[in-house]
Amino acid sequence: MELPEEYKRGFKDFLGIKIDLSKRPLIPRPETEHWVKWFIAQNHGKIKCLDLFSGSGCVGVAVLKNIKDSICHFGEIDNSFLEQIKINCNDIDDSRYKIIKTDIFSNINEKYDYILANPPYVAKNRISEVGEDVIEYEPHIALFSGEDGMKAINKFIAEVKNYLNDGGYAIMEFDPQQKGEIKEGEFYKDQFGEYRFVIIRK
Numbered sequence: 001m002e003l004p005e006e007y008k009r010g011f012k013d014f015l016g017i018k019i020d021l022s023k024r025p026l027i028p029r030p031e032t033e034h035w036v037k038w039f040i041a042q043n044h045g046k047i048k049c050l051d052l053f054s055g056s057g058c059v060g061v062a063v064l065k066n067i068k069d070s071i072c073h074f075g076e077i078d079n080s081f082l083e084q085i086k087i088n089c090n091d092i093d094d095s096r097y098k099i100i101k102t103d104i105f106s107n108i109n110e111k112y113d114y115i116l117a118n119p120p121y122v123a124k125n126r127i128s129e130v131g132e133d134v135i136e137y138e139p140h141i142a143l144f145s146g147e148d149g150m151k152a153i154n155k156f157i158a159e160v161k162n163y164l165n166d167g168g169y170a171i172m173e174f175d176p177q178q179k180g181e182i183k184e185g186e187f188y189k190d191q192f193g194e195y196r197f198v199i200i201r202k
């Protein structure tokens, strides 16, 4: 099994930004790029965001670099990925971001206009559908969450409104097969025609 090209090279392009992958976080996916681009197109000005389940930090870094005057906090559980986010924020003014070690919302103490989340969501019984190279080289903490892949999603949905300002929304990525399990929100498709992200408004 060959090491993925992106890890060999050490970075991945995400919306035109070079995202460092030296700490081996999840390799950013084009489906994620799609909804982050959608989000950036709708927003401007002094918005305050939380990029939860940050990994490389690609989501929040794209927001900070594309939305002038925006603020973004990053929430992530894994120490080496917290380091990775720091590396990817190296050319951003440090008054615009904060990196928080947290287990979902355990350490989040503020409210946000927007919460952007790409949680681990692969079901264990769908392991055979995930590429062998993904299983071998990408971090399992970034992929799996309970037998059905719903553990982090369910906790996120149950608590997210406590961390949103009125009039704000959360945007969360999921596996198209999980759509029926997600009981609230407006559903949107990715560039491949699959339901991939949901908006939950407060």
Ligand SMILES: C[S@@+](CC[C@H](N)C(=O)[O-])C[C@H]1O[C@@H](n2cnc3c(N)ncnc32)[C@H](O)[C@@H]1O
Pocket: 025, 026, 027, 028, 029, 032, 052, 053, 054, 055, 056, 057, 058, 059, 075, 076, 077, 078, 081, 102, 103, 104, 118, 119, 120, 121, 141, 142, 143, 152
């Ligand atoms: C699917 S990856 C998303 C990475 C990046 N945001 C992206 O879109 O490419 C999920 C990330 O959530 C982190 N994570 C897993 N469980 C978590 C938890 N309970 N609390 C916070 N972060 C968690 C993983 O370490 C991983 O970096």
